[in-house]
Amino acid sequence: MKLLRYGPEGQEKPGILDGEGRIRDLSGHVSDIAGEALTPEALAELAELDVNGLPLVEGSPRLGACVGQVRKFVAIGLNYADHAAESGMAVPAEPVVFNKWTSCIVGPNDDVVLPPGSVKSDWEVELGVVIGKTARQVSEAEALDHVAGYCVVNDVSEREWQLERGNTWDKGKGFDTFGPIGPWLVTRDEVADVQNLTMWLDVDGKRYQNGSTKTMIFTVAELVAYCSRLMTLLPGDVITTGTPPGVGMGQKPPVFLKGGEVIRLGIEGLGEQSQTVRR
Missing domain, CATH: 3.90.850.10 (Fumarylacetoacetase-like, C-terminal domain)
Structure with missing residues (x-):
């Protein structure tokens, strides 16, 4: 999976790239690409999703850092x-x-x-x-x-x-x-x-x-x-x-x-x- 965060600075939403390189919104499944969303169990759940069934993000939004809430x-x-x-x-x-x-x-x-x-x-x-x-x-x-x-x-x-x-x-x-x-x-x-x-x-x-x-x-x-x-x-x-x-x-x-x-x-x-x- 290619996970990302998109949107204005400080308001980034979680996303994933589909097979055609388009951004799909993950907000319905995780609040952010951060912390516990990156554990093996959480990533396994994301891997089971039908990516092409997720909402398509139109246009070319700003990309934030691909990891949020970094502690170290x-x-x-x-x-x-x-x-x-x-x-x-x-x-x-x-x-x-x-x-x-x-x-x-x-x-x-x-x-x-x-x-x-x-x-x-x-x-x-x-x-x-x-x-x-x-x-x-x-x-x-x-x-x-x-x-x-x-x-x-x-x-x-x-x-x-x-x-x-x-x-x-x-x-x-x-x-x-x-x-x-x-x-x-x-x-x-x-x-x-x-x-x-x-x-x-x-x-x-x-x-x-x-x-x-x-x-x-x-x-x-x-x-x-x-x-x-x-x-x-x-x-x-x-x-x-x-x-x-x-x-x-x-x-x-x-x-x-x-x-x-x-x-x-x-x-x-x-x-x-x-x-x-x-x-």
Whole structure:
């Protein structure tokens, strides 16, 4: 299933894509694509629905973040060896874990607004993992059983705040609009091999990132298991799993967002995003 949320900001309704790529309304069955609606039992009930019998949503409404009411937005840094190299940092022996504040979450095609005084804002296409079952101290072998599905994330980052303002990564990662998520949550059963998905990102039509989840240092299963040792993961929590090379910081010379650019990004089978950058 491809689950989504559509409508004006703060008034999003739950939806699902039908076989022709049209949005069908799920309001009669769930109140939101969030929390307990993402448990295995709830997803099994949705899977039994006759999608073509659901109300058709006309037009092309705004898409909100594909997960609502996110309680934790956990991020992983330096999870691709070639990205660590372009960042001038060592390949980590254990996952680098930080937070993106949930207030940064926006829809996949909403504007990215640079914070006042930003001089080093950057892009990062990433695979997002949406938790569907409470995970606490789970093993790697059972970790994926706790995953509801996957989505595209743009881990927008202000590098000066991230790396030069006290060395606390969270500072540069959680500005408002720095967490576009979506367009859809693709349930785990529809992703044959999460460790073999191509991913890409363009800025103003120029391809900067072109990678694959197969080059992750720590797999999705390893990351879910590891994070479950640090915190209790709850249904609807999101883990964004790191980026392949090609970020602005790694260009020679570096390229950072000034405002006015259009960012397009996507992951195989999970859809595409497009954001206009503004100040």
